[in-house]
Amino acid sequence: MRELTIISPPAATEAPDAPPPLESVGGIVSVVRPGGPAARAGIMVGDRLVALDGVVPRDLSDIRFETQGRATVTLDVLRDGALHTVRAHLRDDLDVGLDFEQPTFDGLRQCNNNCDFCFIRGLPKGLRRSLYVRDDDYRYSFIFGSFITLTNLAEDDWHRIAYQRLSPLRVSIHATDPDVRARLLSHPGAAPILPQLEWLGRAGVRVHAQIVLCPDVNDGAVLERTVHDLAALGDVVESVAVVPVGISDHLRARQIRAVTPDDARAALDSILRWNRAFRTSHGRGFVFPSDELFLLAGRALPGPRFYEDFPQLQNGVGLIRVMLDDWRRSRKRLPAALSAPRRVAWLCGRAAAPALRQIADDFRAVDGLTVDVRVVNNTLFGSAISVSGLMSGCDIVRTLHDDTPPDLAVLPRSAFGFEGEVTLDDWSVEAIVQESGVPIRLGRTAADLLALSTA
Numbered sequence: 001m002r003e004l005t006i007i008s009p010p011a012a013t014e015a016p017d018a019p020p021p022l023e024s025v026g027g028i029v030s031v032v033r034p035g036g037p038a039a040r041a042g043i044m045v046g047d048r049l050v051a052l053d054g055v056v057p058r059d060l061s062d063i064r065f066e067t068q069g070r071a072t073v074t075l076d077v078l079r080d081g082a083l084h085t086v087r088a089h090l091r092d093d094l095d096v097g098l099d100f101e102q103p104t105f106d107g108l109r110q111c112n113n114n115c116d117f118c119f120i121r122g123l124p125k126g127l128r129r130s131l132y133v134r135d136d137d138y139r140y141s142f143i144f145g146s147f148i149t150l151t152n153l154a155e156d157d158w159h160r161i162a163y164q165r166l167s168p169l170r171v172s173i174h175a176t177d178p179d180v181r182a183r184l185l186s187h188p189g190a191a192p193i194l195p196q197l198e199w200l201g202r203a204g205v206r207v208h209a210q211i212v213l214c215p216d217v218n219d220g221a222v223l224e225r226t227v228h229d230l231a232a233l234g235d236v237v238e239s240v241a242v243v244p245v246g247i248s249d250h251l252r253a254r255q256i257r258a259v260t261p262d263d264a265r266a267a268l269d270s271i272l273r274w275n276r277a278f279r280t281s282h283g284r285g286f287v288f289p290s291d292e293l294f295l296l297a298g299r300a301l302p303g304p305r306f307y308e309d310f311p312q313l314q315n316g317v318g319l320i321r322v323m324l325d326d327w328r329r330s331r332k333r334l335p336a337a338l339s340a341p342r343r344v345a346w347l348c349g350r351a352a353a354p355a356l357r358q359i360a361d362d363f364r365a366v367d368g369l370t371v372d373v374r375v376v377n378n379t380l381f382g383s384a385i386s387v388s389g390l391m392s393g394c395d396i397v398r399t400l401h402d403d404t405p406p407d408l409a410v411l412p413r414s415a416f417g418f419e420g421e422v423t424l425d426d427w428s429v430e431a432i433v434q435e436s437g438v439p440i441r442l443g444r445t446a447a448d449l450l451a452l453s454t455a
Contacts, residue, residue, distance in 0.1 A: 026050035027100035036097020051076040111136035114186035122251035162203035201236030249382030264296035327446035337367035345406035350386035389414035393427020
């Protein structure tokens with residue numbers, strides 16, 4: 001058996017006499033992508049990958065770092081209690097071709113803040129356990145694009161981010177004023193964010209920033225200072241998104257309130273003015289309002305050029321514009337008629353409804369096809385929550401029961417989690433079909449709406 005090097009941060013207590021057993025390190029393979037390097041090497045689902053070239057990985061980031069630019073790698077896997085060593089030839093593949101049961105093998109970094117607007121604190125009781133985990137893991141930020149606060153990093157974490165150049169990271173700033181940020185995070189010991197961002201910049205790490213807009217706390221002059229402080233860092237911060245705070249019926253907020261239409265209009269006026277100024281001074285817009293701010297303010301969305309390369313798309317910045325532009329390219333494929341009459345319902349949250357109604361208007365030209373846009377009122381979180389990704393299964397079923405049953409319902413895939421399997425309240429597509437009696441299809445794009453509605 002080859003000797004394996006296990007890399008881990010220095011322990012706070014005296015090191016154990018023996019290394020951890022192989023059964024407790026590495027990650028369990030959940031997917032072997034057909035034709036990939038691991039598949040060609042004979043790796044199987046259920047194997048535990050314990051080492052690459054003798055180094056035990058802690059997560060997907062380690063695996064990507066160890067395989068970057070390599071022609072071959074040696075994989076040690078544990079299968080049925082026996083250690084097997086194989087060589088994988090990467091050729092032109094981008095990675096080794098494996099997915100794992102968990103992307104981090106040594107646990108998940110927990111959040112040490114107590115934000116009034118925390119999504120987890122606003123969850124109702126009775127959902128699946130994993131939803132109540134308050135993660136704040138820099139590795140998830142790098143791998144999946146989730147937002148982190150940098151308040152829970154140990155010295156080893158900072159060194160690893162720099163060494164492996166985990167860039168870009170997505171960071172929740174909220175305010176550069178240390179006192180205001182500490183108040184929003186409910187973390188009096190939170191270190192000032194600007195020196196941390198400067199450190200990341202010196203390490204060659206870039207950041208996409210988020211500001212959750214909380215009226216009377218970090219708007220107005222505080223927002224202006226925050227945006228311009230971040231812009232002064234040069235290339236360190238690549239973009240800033242300003243999104244309105246979301247307050248569910250279950251969130252007992254003590255020091256924040258919801259964003260009103262007047263709040264949204266005031267914030268939009270400032271953000272758009274700064275965006276224009278930054279285009280002149282920095283060559284890029286830098287700060288972008290979320291789609292929800294435009295909707296709250298009752299303002300029309302800008303054109304695609306405003307969003308440049310859409311750096312904050314997963315944060316709801318330009319998502320509706322992308323959908324409308326996707327439809328503009330797809331509409332030419334509308335059929336003149338269907339072979340048999342069909343009534344289709346598109347279900348969505350309130351925020352997406354105006355854009356979907358624009359698209360649905362074009363479907364009236366298709367003989368035999370009727371498309372209804374049905375807004376799912378969010379009773380799980382409350383009417384203030386309008387995004388389609390937070391629709392619950394019970395609300396979807398209720399919406400389908402409230403009107404004439406369609407021949408087909410098209411739902412956003414985002415409502416069924418990262419894997420597209422279940423809603424936040426554990427309803428699968430199959431369960432919704434069984435309860436409602438309506439066939440269900442999931443879609444991501446306007447092109448999906450066309451294909452699914454007319455097939």
